[in-house]
Ligand SMILES: Nc1ncnc2c1ncn2[C@@H]1O[C@H](COP(=O)(O)OP(=O)(O)OP(=O)(O)O)[C@@H](O)[C@H]1O
């Protein structure tokens with residue numbers, strides 16, 4: 001994939017996102033993480049190659065069908081893309097509004113979700129007046145409000161301290177347990193180490209996929225070992 | 239940190255998806271209003287010219303003029319009176335009025351001056367003939383009756399003048415309509431340009447909506463509605479100013495020959511309809527160009 005006439009940013013890569021999986025995406029700054037995610041959330045067409053979604057090849061899909069696919073993918077953008085003329089509530093409710101649903105149908109759900117991410121008392125605020133971490137949580141609320149099947153998070157912990165980063169990661173793990181496929185881009189290897197999840201690493205436009213530790217290490221004793229290693233993160237969630 | 243005061247967003251989750259365009263659309267509003275105003279004036283002017291020309295040609299077509307040439311040894315005024323009597327006898331003629339020498343002198347006074355006319359200068363005299371409405375001008379019957387009576391008279395059916403007036407009216411109409419078309423084209427172009435600019439300034443909104451799975455029509459609708467209202471408002475303002483100007487023109491003291499090209503207010507259905515349609519047309523143009531601009535932008539995305 002390339003931007004305009006620029007150099008090829010991503011090349012020769014191929015991967016599957018199994019339903020219900022949790023994948024990390026790492027790589028140095030500028031490696032093309034955001035670019036790869038743009039392909040997944042259908043913001044950009046690959047210059048060559050194909051992307052299949054829920055068993056449908058997007059290259060052959062008519063344009064009119066793409067919005068419906070996009071609604072099955074929630075995105076936390078690296079730069080949030082919050083709308084400053086709308087309240088926190090309206091921002092979070094955006095994906096529901098574009099489907100034409102009425103406010104009365106979703107008002108409670110949105111309020112509940114905002115409370116869940118700790119913004120229950122900031123629903124009428126202007127996003128521009130929120131702290132970076134608060135904006136991040138609005139972006140997360142918006143990404144998950146329509147209960148997408150795939151959740152894509154581009155550096156969702158980029159603007160927060162490690163404590164908040166842990167809490168946000170926990171939130172994603174919760175969503176994953178509820179069945180959402182998650183792609184979590186970060187260059188924070190500390191976070192990556194907290195979970196036993198496959199890690200996709202981008203460098204020089206190539207993708208390297210590392211299976212979860214549980215599958216890398218030899219079977220017998222490791223189940224428990226991995227379990228133990230995962231333990232602290234899991235414990236803190238509860 | 240020099241943070242601007244950020245206005246509080248609408249509470250309760252019903253904020254408009256497109257932000258209010260405080261001030262940004264004012265130049266567009268103004269230009270569109272001016273263009274609609276000019277278009278209305280052009281249309282009213284063309285319409286006025288057509289109506290005026292119709293009135294004149296129908297005046298000319300329902301009358302004839304008999305010209306009595308002066309002949310040595312004859313009383314031209316008596317001949318004129320006789321010609322009027324002969325004319326009233328003829329089928330299709332309602333009335334005939336013989337004008338005396340005073341009338342003829344008054345007609346040529348602008349060229350020769352009031353006092354410079356020698357009393358014995360032979361002048362042709364005129365007889366105005368009014369026709370019954372609907373009947374074909376009996377030019378030949380009248381001419382032969384006059385010839386039989388031995389009068390040196392010729393009948394003029396005004397065909398030449400009526401033709402000239404009609405040509406002038408046709409020209410005014412063509413001019414008015416071309417002007418109207420040009421102005422409407424300019425208005426559409428300005429509005430389309432503004433729609434594009436407004437779109438560029440709102441690219442974040444389009445981005446967020448598009449990536450949230452909004453259909454193209456949904457996004458286009460937002461801009462379309464916004465621009466329809468804007469076009470409607472500026473069209474209304476332009477049409478209102480046109481009404482005021484044409485009222486002023488028809489009340490004011492305007493030389494008659496200028497009136498031909500100036501819009502005049504007459505409360506006829508055509509003008510009311512046109513002035514009523516102008517804002518709607520302006521709104522529709524704005525909505526359409528906004529829709530096209532959005533569609534073009536969205537098609538460049540995936
Ligand atoms: N819109 C664009 N137009 C042109 N080039 C772009 C564009 N976006 C990204 N690039 C280029 O593509 C390459 C990959 O950028 P990308 O944003 O995908 O990296 P990243 O891995 O997300 O980096 P970061 O960790 O800093 O967010 C960079 O070299 C960048 O300059």
Ligand SMILES: [Mg+2]
Nearest residue numbers: 033034078154
């Ligand atoms: Mg990035």
